[in-house]
Amino acid sequence: MEKHHQIAIIGAGTAGITVAAQLLRKDKSLDVAIIDPAQKHYYQAAWTLVGAGAYKYKNTERDMGDLIPRGATWIQEAATKLDPENNTIHLESGDRLTYDYLVACPGIKYDYSLVEGLEETMGKNGVCSNYVDPDYTWEVLQEFKGGTAIFTQPSTPIKCGGAPQKIMYLADDYWRKSSVRDKSDVLFVTPGSVIFGVEPFKSTLMKVVDRKGLQLRFFHKLVKVDGPNKRVHFDIVKPYEKLSHLCYNFNEVGTDEVEGHVSMPFDMLHLAPPQTAPDFIRESSLAHQEGPSKGWIDVDINSLQHNTYKNVFALGDAAALPTAKTGAAIRKQAPVVTENLFHMIQQDSVLNKDYQGYSSCPLVTGYGKMVLAEFNYEGERDSDPLLSRFFNTAKELWPMWVLKKYGLPFMYWNLMLKGKA
Numbered sequence: 228m229e230k231h232h233q234i235a236i237i238g239a240g241t242a243g244i245t246v247a248a249q250l251l252r253k254d255k256s257l258d259v260a261i262i263d264p265a266q267k268h269y270y271q272a273a274w275t276l277v278g279a280g281a282y283k284y285k286n287t288e289r290d291m292g293d294l295i296p297r298g299a300t301w302i303q304e305a306a307t308k309l310d311p312e313n314n315t316i317h318l319e320s321g322d323r324l325t326y327d328y329l330v331a332c333p334g335i336k337y338d339y340s341l342v343e344g345l346e347e348t349m350g351k352n353g354v355c356s357n358y359v360d361p362d363y364t365w366e367v368l369q370e371f372k373g374g375t376a377i378f379t380q381p382s383t384p385i386k387c388g389g390a391p392q393k394i395m396y397l398a399d400d401y402w403r404k405s406s407v408r409d410k411s412d413v414l415f416v417t418p419g420s421v422i423f424g425v426e427p428f429k430s431t432l433m434k435v436v437d438r439k440g441l442q443l444r445f446f447h448k449l450v451k452v453d454g455p456n457k458r459v460h461f462d463i464v465k466p467y468e469k470l471s472h473l474c475y476n477f478n479e480v481g482t483d484e485v486e487g488h489v490s491m492p493f494d495m496l497h498l499a500p501p502q503t504a505p506d507f508i509r510e511s512s513l514a515h516q517e518g519p520s521k522g523w524i525d526v527d528i529n530s531l532q533h534n535t536y537k538n539v540f541a542l543g544d545a546a547a548l549p550t551a552k553t554g555a556a557i558r559k560q561a562p563v564v565t566e567n568l569f570h571m572i573q574q575d576s577v578l579n580k581d582y583q584g585y586s587s588c589p590l591v592t593g594y595g596k597m598v599l600a601e602f603n604y605e606g607e608r609d610s611d612p613l614l615s616r617f618f619n620t621a622k623e624l625w626p627m628w629v630l631k632k633y634g635l636p637f638m639y640w641n642l643m644l645k646g647k648a
């Protein structure tokens with residue numbers, strides 16, 4: 228069967244619902260279809276708090292049907308193949324959907340196969356991830372009775388780049404309260420060269436690292452997790468003479484080191500799984516075919532219009548945008564897509580080229596403390612002018628924690644997903 232809609236949106240996540248709601252608020256006569264097989268929609272940003280026992284998982288979940296904006300048609304199945312030359316989306320059922328305009332925002336895929344042993348051991352043997360099951364992270368944190376705790380992330384792009392370290396700060400805080408911290412080594416092991424790329428947030432976080440006595444290991448690419456034997460393996464991605472030269476607050480924890488490959492024992496391991504664009508995107512001509520953005524959707528980074536197919540826009544985690552993949556970024560991307568889509572419909576051109584890569588990362592540094600890192604494509608601080616009038620958001624502040632725990636979820640469900648913010 229073939230159906231046609233004026234605007235097709237693939238993915239009813241943060242980006243898809245926000246754009247659909249904004250479009251229909253502007254003009255309720257638009258014919259908008261949203262394609263997504265999921266029954267549930269999650270406010271993933273609160274999973275960091277869930278992993279630390281400070282938020283209930285069930286409060287991050289809503290029925291998808293309750294969020295699809297009134298006036299939009301929900302096509303509850305997966306897109307399997309794209310044919311942008313013919314404005315056609317192939318669906319799981321074998322049906323096809325044609326469109327005049329497409330907004331592609333199907334988010335990210337977790338690809339366990341990029342780290343040996345990960346699939347078998349995720350959710351077992353003390354190997355946990357807030358990206359996958361934050362309730363299990365909380366279980367592991369409570370069961371940890373001292374030893375080596377390792378927090379790490381893959382070398383692929385990931386959503387919310389700060390999430391792998393935020394949970395470490397909360398875990399440290401929790402273990403101090405439960406008196407196991409002084410029996411523990413807590414390590415952050417990263418393929419990167421710094422803890423955070425943007426000043427002054429980096430300096431604030433290095434002070435947190437010092438205060439908490441955390442150990443940092445840089446240039447370590449995660450390659451294997453051996454759950455049953457509780458060892459994690461890394462390739463070192465920089466030439467070096469002594470391993471300690473690639474570390475900060477180095478402490479020996481039983482590392483085996485052989486020619487640029489190290490393995491370490493762990494009593495608990497938190498990680499972000501390796502991430503890619505969904506297969507049907509990577510296999511389509513919407514994706515970059517080569518280069519560092521290979522597989523992600525090839526859009527103009529300021530207007531979010533596709534670089535080849537002018538009736539296609541993309542935003543959110545699946546788009547090739549050189550900034551952090553967050554819901555906060557989508558809040559600034561969605562109005563640009565909405566405005567440009569309207570202008571395309573009316574005048575066949577785009578008007579708004581204003582997206583400058585804004586993204587933000589609410590870095591919780593303990594229970595009741597948060598640094599709000601906001602930045603742009605240039606890697607410069609880009610703090611909200613209103614918030615900055617009252618707070619220095621580069622400092623660890625209690626009001627920012629309140630914002631994270633109460634303000635942002637309220638804003639997400641009641642304003643952003645309704646197309647009002």
Ligand SMILES: Cc1cc2nc3c(=O)[nH]c(=O)nc-3n(C[C@H](O)[C@H](O)[C@H](O)COP(=O)(O)OP(=O)(O)OC[C@H]3O[C@@H](n4cnc5c(N)ncnc54)[C@H](O)[C@@H]3O)c2cc1C
Pocket residue numbers: 237238239240241242243262263264265270271272273274275304305306307332333334335357358386387390505507542543544545552553554555556557587588589
């Ligand atoms: C642990 C964690 C902590 C985070 N913390 C923060 C934070 O503090 N602040 C912040 O701003 N952001 C945070 N994020 C990131 C934020 O949640 C994402 O960046 C955001 O949700 C991305 O929105 P999206 O619409 O691109 O994708 P998603 O919201 O993931 O939605 C994608 C949708 O596409 C659908 N889909 C997938 N494949 C198909 C298909 N083939 N056909 C049709 N539909 C499909 C999916 O079912 C899903 O509903 C965090 C994320 C995690 C996991």
